[in-house]
Amino acid sequence: MNTSKLIIVAVGGQGNISAARVLGEAALASHLPVRMSEFHGMAQRGGVVESMVLFGEGKSYCIADGDADVLLGFEPSETLRAAKKCSADTIVITNTTPVPPYTVALGKAHYPDMDQALALMAGRVKKLVAFDATSLALRAGSALALNMVMLGALAKSGAVPLSPDLLQQTIEQKTRKQQVEVNLRAFRMGLEAV
Amino acid sequence: MHPLLVDRPGDQMLMLGNEAIARGALEAGVAFAAAYPGTPSSEIALQFFQCSMETDLYFEYSANEKVALEVAAGAAMCGLKTMVTMKHVGVNVAADALMTLAYTGIVGSMVLVVADDPFMFSSQNEQDSRYYGKLSCLPILEPSTVAEAKEMTIHAFELSAELRLPVILRTTTRINHSSGEVILGPLQQRETKGVFEKNPFAYVCIPAVSRNLHPKLLDKYNRANDRANRSPWNRIEGEGKWGIVCNGVSYGYVSDALRELGAADAFRILRVGFSHPFPDRMTQAFLEGCEKVLVVEEGEPYMEEAVRNSAQKAGLALRVEGKGEGLFSRLYELNPALVKQVIGDFFTLPFQAYQPIETDDLPEAPPRPPNLCAGCPHRATFVAVREVFGDLAIYPTDIGCYTLGVLPPLNMGDFLIAMGAGIGTAGGFARATGRKVVAFIGDSTFFHSGLSPLANAIHNNHDFTLVVLDNGTTAMTGHQPHPGVDLSHLNLARNTVSIEAAVKGLGVEQVITVNPFAYRKTLEAIQSLALHRGVSVLIARAPCPLHVRTLPSYRKKRAFYVNKEKCRNHRHCVTKVACPAFYLQDQEVRIDANRCEGCAFCVQFCPENAIVPVKMEEK
Numbered sequence: 001m002n003t004s005k006l007i008i009v010a011v012g013g014q015g016n017i018s019a020a021r022v023l024g025e026a027a028l029a030s031h032l033p034v035r036m037s038e039f040h041g042m043a044q045r046g047g048v049v050e051s052m053v054l055f056g057e058g059k060s061y062c063i064a065d066g067d068a069d070v071l072l073g074f075e076p077s078e079t080l081r082a083a084k085k086c087s088a089d090t091i092v093i094t095n096t097t098p099v100p101p102y103t104v105a106l107g108k109a110h111y112p113d114m115d116q117a118l119a120l121m122a123g124r125v126k127k128l129v130a131f132d133a134t135s136l137a138l139r140a141g142s143a144l145a146l147n148m149v150m151l152g153a154l155a156k157s158g159a160v161p162l163s164p165d166l167l168q169q170t171i172e173q174k175t176r177k178q179q180v181e182v183n184l185r186a187f188r189m190g191l192e193a194v
Numbered sequence: 195m196h197p198l199l200v201d202r203p204g205d206q207m208l209m210l211g212n213e214a215i216a217r218g219a220l221e222a223g224v225a226f227a228a229a230y231p232g233t234p235s236s237e238i239a240l241q242f243f244q245c246s247m248e249t250d251l252y253f254e255y256s257a258n259e260k261v262a263l264e265v266a267a268g269a270a271m272c273g274l275k276t277m278v279t280m281k282h283v284g285v286n287v288a289a290d291a292l293m294t295l296a297y298t299g300i301v302g303s304m305v306l307v308v309a310d311d312p313f314m315f316s317s318q319n320e321q322d323s324r325y326y327g328k329l330s331c332l333p334i335l336e337p338s339t340v341a342e343a344k345e346m347t348i349h350a351f352e353l354s355a356e357l358r359l360p361v362i363l364r365t366t367t368r369i370n371h372s373s374g375e376v377i378l379g380p381l382q383q384r385e386t387k388g389v390f391e392k393n394p395f396a397y398v399c400i401p402a403v404s405r406n407l408h409p410k411l412l413d414k415y416n417r418a419n420d421r422a423n424r425s426p427w428n429r430i431e432g433e434g435k436w437g438i439v440c441n442g443v444s445y446g447y448v449s450d451a452l453r454e455l456g457a458a459d460a461f462r463i464l465r466v467g468f469s470h471p472f473p474d475r476m477t478q479a480f481l482e483g484c485e486k487v488l489v490v491e492e493g494e495p496y497m498e499e500a501v502r503n504s505a506q507k508a509g510l511a512l513r514v515e516g517k518g519e520g521l522f523s524r525l526y527e528l529n530p531a532l533v534k535q536v537i538g539d540f541f542t543l544p545f546q547a548y549q550p551i552e553t554d555d556l557p558e559a560p561p562r563p564p565n566l567c568a569g570c571p572h573r574a575t576f577v578a579v580r581e582v583f584g585d586l587a588i589y590p591t592d593i594g595c596y597t598l599g600v601l602p603p604l605n606m607g608d609f610l611i612a613m614g615a616g617i618g619t620a621g622g623f624a625r626a627t628g629r630k631v632v633a634f635i636g637d638s639t640f641f642h643s644g645l646s647p648l649a650n651a652i653h654n655n656h657d658f659t660l661v662v663l664d665n666g667t668t669a670m671t672g673h674q675p676h677p678g679v680d681l682s683h684l685n686l687a688r689n690t691v692s693i694e695a696a697v698k699g700l701g702v703e704q705v706i707t708v709n710p711f712a713y714r715k716t717l718e719a720i721q722s723l724a725l726h727r728g729v730s731v732l733i734a735r736a737p738c739p740l741h742v743r744t745l746p747s748y749r750k751k752r753a754f755y756v757n758k759e760k761c762r763n764h765r766h767c768v769t770k771v772a773c774p775a776f777y778l779q780d781q782e783v784r785i786d787a788n789r790c791e792g793c794a795f796c797v798q799f800c801p802e803n804a805i806v807p808v809k810m811e812e813k
Contacts, residue, residue: 011562024208024373034208035340037372039315046774047564058453059339059446061372064531066550081559084550101562105777106768112557124551 004055004160005063008150009082010074011099012040012049015147018175019072020051022151026162026170027055037061046102048078055161070159072150074133075099076114083121090125091159093194094118095150097134129153129194136189145179145186152190164191196245201381209376211340211369215307216241218347219277220251223382224305226269227253228262230642231671232281233316234370235309239279240672247684250386255674258613258642259284263291263306270300270360271397272388275351279307282323287613287643289326295360296330297407298397299414302388303354305347306332307363309370312492313527318593318611320526322493323364327470331415334362334470335427338445340374346427346467348379353421357414364469366492368443368527419471427467430480434461436541437480437487439501441466444490447533454534455545466497477504481512488540489516492528515540564598568775569791571736572596572663574710576606577770577795579632579661582720587630588623592616592644594636595670595738596663603772606634614643621647621656630724631658638668638676640693645700651729652701659723660731662693665738673741683746697731704730711736713798739791751792752807755785760804767796767805 006023010016020036027034032055039050052063066087073079073094086092096114103109122128131153137146148171155164168187175183197207198217209217216238219227227246229239239255246253252269256262259280266276280288285308292306308326311317327334335350337343347363354361395403422428438461440448445465452458464480466473481487481504489498498516505514517524521536531548538545566573576599579587591597591607592615600607609619620633635644640662648660668674675681677691697705704726706719716734723730742748761783768776768783773796775789787808797805 021208021373028206028208028375033375035372035374037368039371046562046567048562059449060530061368061374061443061446062529064529064534064548066548067531077559078562080556083553083556086551087549088551090551100777101560102565102774103563104560105774106772107778107781109560111560117557120556121551 002056003058004069005067006053006055006070006072006160007063007068007082007085008051008053008072008074009078010049011078012047014049014074014099015144016049016051016074019147019151020053022167022170022174023053023160023162025174026166029170030162030166032056032161035061048081050082070154070157072154074146074150076118076130077111080112080114080117080121086121086125088125091157092121092125092128093150093153093157094128094130095133095146096130097132129157131193133190133193136193137186140186140189141182142179145182148183148186149190149193152187152192153194155187156191156194196241196248198241199245199248199381200378203378203380205378206375207378208373209340209344210237210373211343211365211371212237213241214340214344214376215347215363215365216245217376217378218344219305219351220245221344221379221381222275222348222351223384224275224277224351225251225384225386226266226274226276227251227278228256228265229279230256230259230262230284231668231674232284232309233671234311234367235279235281235307236671236674237370238307239674250384252386255676257677259288260291263288263295266304267291267295267300269388270302270304272390273302274385274388275302276304277307278304280309281317282308282310282321283317283319283612285323285326292326292360293330294399294404296332297399297404297411299358299411300354300360301358303351304360305350305354305363306360307365310364310366310493312366315367320493322496323362324469324496325494327362331411332360332362332470333357333418333422333468334364336364336442336467336469337369338442338465338467340369340372341376342467343369344376349427357418359414359418366442415471419474422468422471422473423475425468425473428473428476429465430462430476431465432458432462434459435483435485436461437464437484438462438490438537439464439466439477439487439497440490441469441497442492444492444528444533447528447530448490448537450530451534451537455538455543457543460541469497472497472500474500474504474507477501478508481505481508481510484512486513487515488537489514490522490528490533491516494524563601565601565774566595566598567739568773568789569739569793570595571665571710571734571738571793572599573604573771573773574713574736574793574795575661575663575716575734576604578710578713578716578720580604580606581717582724583630583632587632588627590616590619590623590631590633592635592639594639594663596634596636599634603769613639614647617644617647617651617660620658620660621651621654624657633658633660635660635662637662637664637666637678637693641677641691645696648697648702648729649700656729657727658729659720660729662697662731662733664693664733664735665741667738667741669738669741673738673744693733697733702729702731704728705733707733707735709736710734711793711795713795739793753785753787753790753792754794754797754805755787755808756783757804757806758782760802762802762804764801766799766801770799771796
């Protein structure tokens with residue numbers, strides 16, 4: 001099979017690494033080769049977290065600019081920051097609720113008009129899906145379930161070779177017991193939202 | 195049970211590269227491990243720390259990399275299987291012991307994991323550890339995948355036992371922090387007790403002994419070279435006329451590029467996994483019949499020089515390139531696109547470059563720099579020191595979270611090179627300028643390499659104030675313990691070393707310990723130390739807010755909020771304290787209750803007393 005290359009971008013604390021882990025475990029369970037790499041430069045201290053997940057044939061652990069098949073953004077300005085990873089064939093799925101960096105919160109930097117930025121991006125990639133995943137996570141029961149909403153939307157897009165059922169099973173088996181119920185609800189909301 | 199202790203050979207597990215290395219060591223029967231944490235190596239030590247609490251594996255977080263190596267060397271001399279893990283710059287600290295440990299060799303086995311960090315994701319330099327192989331004569335293995343990291347670790351133990359030499363397992367960030375499938379092998383029984391056979395004329399490196407040991411080391415080097423030439427970790431793939439030599443993660447980029455270029459048949463690849471001593475004879479055989487060769491490696495032209503050397507010895511005049519204009523750089527990481535492009539250019543192959551979308555006209559994403567956390571005690575200390583000395587003092591700093599103090603508005607940090615160097619350089623700055631010098635060091639770094647430069651400063655009568663930022667943990671790398679940490683809650687038989695006692699014992703007379711969140715008292719302490727000539731020490735002690743949450747004694751403090759009635763928008767809180775829990779709403783300061791740690795530091799800056807605790811919910 002061909003390789004399918006996914007980049008997940010987020011802010012520290014949004015559950016990027018655990019979302020990637022669910023995808024990795026699901027791939028392992030279905031005997032699909034998978035390679036992942038993570039970059040979390042001081043994420044606990046407000047930085048950016050980036051995961052790369054590569055399914056199928058190949059040996060690299062990372063994805064070059066213009067070579068992502070899917071960009072999954074947990075925060076809109078992080079989706080924008082990662083735009084160079086996309087080509088005209090990329091599917092972009094992004095949350096629309098901003099988490100302004102500290103510099104913006106204090107008026108020292110400008111948070112761009114994301115509607116406009118995403119509209120520009122949408123015209124250049126294969127497909128761009130933008131939705132308010134944070135609200136859905138809160139409705140599912142916890143802001144921490146944002147990553148599961150995003151996985152739901154990813155599953156729905158069909159952009160990665162993992163079925164919604166398989167991901168649901170993996171969430172049941174591999175995420176924290178106390179969180180499973182909320183996680184599954186969040187996953188289904190993401191699945192239905194897009 | 196810890197997942198790495200599962201004894202089900204044949205099972206598949208998704209593992210981080212660092213987990214795979216730890217699992218490999220466990221499968222090899224490692225009995226004794228020591229480490230000083232450092233990104234990207236830290237998770238290996240974490241696995242050992244956790245596994246040691248469930249088994250008879252001995253693990254310690256040592257005070258620094260040199261001590262870690264030495265503790266393990268003692269155990270290895272008694273026949274134990276040992277592992278030491280560190281980041282690349284840690285080897286600089288351990289090097290003194292390592293160079294001569296190569297002379298004595300070891301009795302059991304020792305694998306030294308060295309994690310390089312090309313691109314400096316979290317390091318002060320991107321030195322290439324492979325040169326330590328040349329310097330020490332020790333063998334080096336370099337995995338290209340996560341699965342290989344586990345298998346190579348097992349092999350490294352075997353090689354070490356066979357040659358009776360420490361073996362270096364060299365990784366890069368993209369292996370340490372990548373994940374992939376690993377197939378579990380059987381766990382080997384640990385031998386935790388050893389015997390030391392005295393043999394001073396082989397182990398005590400006085401000149402007469404070392405003159406005998408050096409030829410023995412060269413003999414082992416030659417045997418290692420033989421192994422490298424026959425090693426399955428060095429392999430030739432393909433029979434084409436165009437040669438590519440690669441190692442580590444670059445092997446993955448090369449393989450994928452050749453597949454995408456659809457030109458695999460034209461190439462032959464030499465994948466070097468056992469990279470020191472370099473497999474020279476295998477390389478000569480590889481070069482026979484090659485038209486030209488491209489060497490694909492991150493960092494320095496280590497293999498490129500070795501390949502050219504092999505070509506010269508074989509009397510071959512073919513072109514060998516790697517680093518240079520239009521080729522690869524010695525800077526930063528490689529990536530799949532760059533590797534594909536350089537291969538395409540060098541071998542004049544038509545290729546389709548990746549085509550990123552146009553992004554120049556997109557609005558810019560706001561910068562998201564890392565920051566000292568809400569409730570971080572370092573911020574409080576920096577604010578107080580800045581209040582007293584402003585820009586008049588020179589501030590040598592050190593390695594840890596507090597390095598982030600360099601960012602505005604704190605601007606605390608004028609010079610940073612290495613662990614402990616804040617104290618060492620402080621004396622030089624003070625002598626050369628006659629200005630006030632305030633050096634910063636964290637608690638873990640203090641024990642790592644602060645004691646000798648402090649003794650030096652006292653002896654040589656240097657004039658500076660040292661601020662020890664004591665947050666009770668090695669915060670930057672993920673909250674590992676150090677000699678000053680109280681581990682009684684874990685029921686571990688560890689003693690706690692007092693920083694005050696150490697400082698006073700070295701002869702510092704002016705020592706004051708403060709809670710930096712008490713702003714006035716901290717200011718007074720700094721002012722009183724400032725009057726003193728010679729070495730004075732301020733110990734600013736308050737726990738790391740991220741770490742304290744994990745302790746059994748933790749009670750969440752009440753968050754604070756800004757009382758809108760009282761706030762007159764002076765914004766001293768924002769401009770001086772700059773805690774990330776603040777934000778502006780309609781140009782008024784607010785506090786994010788989810789981020790506020792309740793440290794109450796900012797409260798002390800509000801002239802209107804408008805920052806007040808959130809009321810407890812009424813029931």
